[in-house]
Amino acid sequence: MSELLAPALSGAVAGLGVAMPMGAMSVLLLQEAIRERRAAVAAAAGVAAVDLGYAALATALGPWVAAHVTPAEAWIRLAASAILLTIATRGLLPTRPAPPPTPANTGPDAGAGAGAGRVFVRYVGLTAVNPTTALYFAALTTAQGAALRAGAAGAAFVTGVALASLLWQQALVVLGALAGSRISPAARAWTFRLGYGLVAAYALKIAFPLP
Numbered sequence: 001m002s003e004l005l006a007p008a009l010s011g012a013v014a015g016l017g018v019a020m021p022m023g024a025m026s027v028l029l030l031q032e033a034i035r036e037r038r039a040a041v042a043a044a045a046g047v048a049a050v051d052l053g054y055a056a057l058a059t060a061l062g063p064w065v066a067a068h069v070t071p072a073e074a075w076i077r078l079a080a081s082a083i084l085l086t087i088a089t090r091g092l093l094p095t096r097p098a099p100p101p102t103p104a105n106t107g108p109d110a111g112a113g114a115g116a117g118r119v120f121v122r123y124v125g126l127t128a129v130n131p132t133t134a135l136y137f138a139a140l141t142t143a144q145g146a147a148l149r150a151g152a153a154g155a156a157f158v159t160g161v162a163l164a165s166l167l168w169q170q171a172l173v174v175l176g177a178l179a180g181s182r183i184s185p186a187a188r189a190w191t192f193r194l195g196y197g198l199v200a201a202y203a204l205k206i207a208f209p210l211p
Contacts, residue, residue, distance in 0.1 A: 004156040011055070011160025018051060018136050019168040024084050024202040025127055026172060027195045031091075032119070033176025034191070040176060042116035044169035046123030051133065052162040058137035059154045072131075077206050080129040084203035087126075091196035130206075137161075 025047055033040035127133070179191075 004152055007153040008156040008160040011157035011162075012164040013160075014055070014137065014140050014157075015051060015161035015164030016168060018133055019047075019165040024199045025123075025130075027198050027202075028087070028126070029123075029169060029172050030176040030179075031192060031195050033173045034179060037173065037177045039116055039119045040173040041170065042120040043123040044173050045166065046120040047127045047169050048162060048166035049120075050124055050127040051165040052158065053128075054133045055137045055158045055161040058134065058140070059158055077131065080131075081203040081207035083126065083129060084199055084206075088196045088200035088203060091192060091199070 029040060029043055029047065032043045
């Protein structure tokens with residue numbers, strides 16, 4: 001058991017390393033939590049699921065992932081940028097103010113069923129289009145050698161990644177839900193404008209330099 005602790009801790013650090021930077025997905029997740037907690041829980045699970053998938057793929061095929069994703073990285077960045085800009089534009093268009101949280105839309109049954117499932121799938125797709133996560137895990141696993149890419153050590157590493165990422169994403173959900181229940185409708189509207197503005201800025205940032 002002790003020989004699995006090191007790769008598990010290494011995976012936890014890797015998971016936090018990719019999850020903690022406050023990029024576009026973190027902003028979207030916080031805003032999802034302000035709107036509806038149950039949907040945000042599903043969104044957080046979707047983001048963590050992609051981290052798990054990329055970590056598992058890189059643990060098994062780290063050098064292959066790096067070799068095949070790197071040549072197309074610029075074009076994948078452009079696709080991701082276009083998707084994020086579309087989200088930001090739709091978020092910044094004039095709409096009716098979002099209703100304040102109530103027991104009806106923040107309780108344990110809010111966003112249940114197909115709604116939560118659609119949110120999960122959407123966040124899986126949004127997170128997966130970013131090649132940085134794949135390259136990040138590919139570099140980590142390649143550097144740590146073949147021992148990590150086989151057997152129980154590799155499984156421990158991937159488990160550490162998944163748990164750390166999921167816990168961090170769910171912590172963002174809690175922060176977003178708490179903020180959503182304590183700010184005025186006007187302040188909530190400004191947080192959405194600021195948040196979608198950051199998403200647009202992040203989209204432009206990852207688009208350059210052009211291929």
